[in-house]
Amino acid sequence: MIRDLRRVVITGIGAITPLGNTIDEFWKNIVAGKPGVGPITRFDTTNFKTKIAAEVKGFSPAGYFEKNEARKYDLFTQYAVAAADEAIIHAGLNFEQLNKNKIGVIWGSGNGGIQTFQDQLEDFFINNKQPRFNPYFIPKIIADIPSGVISIRHGLRGLNFSTISACASSNTAIIDAFNYIRLGKADIIITGGSEAAINETGIGGFNAAKALSTNNAHPETASRPFDIHRDGFVMGEGAGALILESLDSALRRGATIIAEVAGAGMAADAYHLTGTHPEGEGAYLGMIDALEDAEIPASQIDYVNAHATSTSIGDESELKAMYRVFGDRKDLHVSATKSMTGHLLGAAGAIEAIISVKAIQDNIVPPTINTTDVDNDWSNIFNLTLGAAWQKTIDYAMSNTFGFGGHIATVIFKKFR
Template identity: 40%
Template sequence: MTKKIVVTGLGTTSPLGGNVPDTWRALLAGESGVRPLEQEWVEKYELPVKFAGQAKVPAAEVLERVETKRLDPSSQFALIAAREAWADAGAPDVDPLRITVDYATGIGGVWTLLDAWDTLREKGPRRVLPMTVPMLMPNGPAAAISMELSARGSARTVVSACASGTESIANAYDHLQAGLADVVIAGGSEAAIHPLPIAAFASMQALSKRNDDPQGASRPYDVSRDGFVLGEGGAAIVLETEEHALARGAHIYAELAGGAVTSDAHHITAPDPEGTGAARAVVAALEQAGAVPDEVQHINAHATSTPVGDVAEYNALLSVFGDRVHSIPVSATKASTGHLLGGTGALEAIFTILALHERTAPPTINLGQQDPAIPLDVVTEARSLGEGPLLAISNSFGFGGHNAVVAFRSV
C-alpha cells in the first residue's frame, strides 16, 4: 500500500538568509542575494566574473571553530541546514537505526581539495592536513549530518550535478515507501565559489558576466539573459510517513507526493533541446503522485538564466501540459539566489513547499522583457495561489543529462 509521505522540518543557509524564515521573507520581498566578490583572489587571477551568491550568513558565525576546521564549507552549510530542519521538526525521538540521511552535492569539497594542492606545491607533503580526504569527499555532508543526528539507518550521497538535491528528495520518498526508515533528512549543499570553478564555468560561457550589475545578472526568461550566477549554501527537509508524523504530533508543511529521475543521454553539458528527458521526469513524478498534469497549479522551474537551458525546459513543460502551461504560475527563484548547483534543488523544494503552505508563489526578479520564445506565466510579484487543494512541481536538471522532478501537495 502506498504511504503518504509528509514534510515536517525545513532548514537552510542561503544567499538570501541564514535560516528558512529570513530566506523566505527576502525571496517574497524580491531581494537578491547576489553581490560583488571582495576576495583578493578575484583580482589576483583576473577572473572575468566578479560576483556570486555568497551565503548571507558566513558559516563561521554559526558553527564552533572546531567544526569549521574539520569540515569543508560544503559540509558546514549542510550541518547548519540540517540542524535547523531537525529542530523545526521537533527533534523527533527516533530509533537511530530508523533514521536515514539522503543528501547531495554537485562537486563536494572543492575548497579542501584545491587548498591542499596549494599546500602540497608550496610547502610539501608533510604540511597537508590529515583530515584532507574526509573533508574533500563528496559524501562528507551526508556523513556530517548522520553523525550529528546519530542516523544509523543509512547515509547516502547523490552526485548528479545540478539535479542532485532534487534527486536526494526523490530517493528519500522511495526509502520511506520501502519501509527502510521512519524519518529521513534529505537535501543538498554546495560551496564552489572558488576561483577555479568560476574560471571554468566562465570559460565554457555558462556564467553571466554582468559585472556592472550583479543583482540583475540572473534573469531567467529575459531576452538579455547571458548565463547563470554561481551561488552557495545548503538546504534540508525532514520527511516521514504521515502515520509517524501524526503519532508524534508533528507539524506538517506539505505532502511529498512523488519524485522521478531520468537521463537525456544527449550531451555532457547541453540539455536535450526538445526537453524529452525532462518531460519524462515530470510525467513520472506526477504518475507516482497519482496525479495528472491538469492538477498542477504551480511550478518552481529550474530556469538557470542560460539562453539554451530556459528554452529546453519550456519545451519540456509544453509537451507535458500543452497550452495550459501558459496559465500555470511559474517561479524562477535562481534570479534571487543564484545557482547553488547540487544544493539548488533542495532549496527550491523548500520554496515549493512554502508556496503551498502559505499559498503564495514567490516572485521572479529581473524579468524586464520576457523572451517571446518562452511565453510562460512568470510570477514577477508574490502571488496568491488561491484556495482548495494545490499540487506543485519543482524541476532540476544537471550536466550529464540528469533530470529530477519532485511533486508536492498542500495539506
C-alpha cells in the first residue's frame, strides 16, 4: 500500500537551558551571544581536570511537581517535564478537546538518571553494602522514563518510547516523531530530549575519554568551535521540547504554526567507538539523506546549526563533510551554538532544533562566540557567523547531531507557507 505522506509542522517549543528556563529568555541570550559556562557548583572539583560546565541556573522542581512527586524523578526527567509543559502551553493544546489515543511522546536521552545511579551506589558502599535502595531507583535511572511521565501527566495514550543514540538522541527522537506523524500513526507528538550529567561520574568519565575542555581559567571562552586553540567540549545540561503535529491537525484547531519539518536523514560513521570519521563520511551521508528526503538541493539551505562541539577532530570532520555537500559557499551561514550552551549531550539536538526553528521564525542567524583564530581558513569557505548574530531571511535550516558509536542524525526545518 502506498501512503500519501502528511506534512508535519511545529506548533510549540519549550526549553530548560544554561541560558534560561523559558524559550523567550533562552532565545534572547542566544541572539545576544551570551555564554552559559562557568565554574561547576554541583560538587567539589578539586581533584578533577575539568572544573567548568554549563549548568542550568535557578531551576526549581517545585514549579512543576508536588514535593513527594519530585522525589520520584531524577533531574533529567524533571527537566523534561518542565520543557514539555512550556511547549504544550506554547502550542495551545487542550488535550480534553483532542483524541488522546493519537497523541504520543518520543523522547531522547544519552545518559538517563546518571546522578541517581551515582548517589545510590555511593550510598550502598557507604552503608557497608547494605541493600537500602530507593524503591524508585530503577525508574529514576532508565532513559525511557521522561516519555512515560509526560504521557501519564497528560493522559496521552498514543505511541510512546525513547531513543538512545548518544549525542544524537534527541534529533533521532525528532526524526521518529516526524516519520510517525507523516505516516498517520499519530496526530501530535511531544518530542525532544533531556540530560543532567554534570556530576562526578559524568565529568570524570568524559575526562577519562579526553573529551572535555580543561580551560578552567577562562570558562566563558572555553567552548570555541572551529578555533585552532579548541581543546574539547564543555558539558551542558537541560531539556528541549517540540510539539510536532500533522498540518491537518494544526489547521483544524487553529494553531499558530512556527515552522515545518522538511526532511531528515540518518547514517553511521562505522569507524570508531568515540571518534568521528576524519573525513566526515557519516555526516556527509546523513546530510545528503536529509536533503533527498526534503526533496531540495543543497543550495536551498540558508543556515546550518553545526554539531561543532569544540573538539579537534570532530569540528574539522564536520566541516569537511559540509564542503562535500555544499561546496564553496560563503553565503551559507553556519553557527556553533554550543559555544554558548555547552554540549547538552543527548539533549543537544532538541535545543539546537529550537534554535534552528527560532532562526527561521525571526530571520536571525545566531552567532558562534569565542572563535577568533579559525582552523584551516574554513571562514573563507562558509560564513561561520563569528562574534555576532546576523539578520538574514532563512527559509531552510539544517541541524546536525553526531553521537558516540558513530550515530548521525540530521533534520531540516523550513519556513511554513
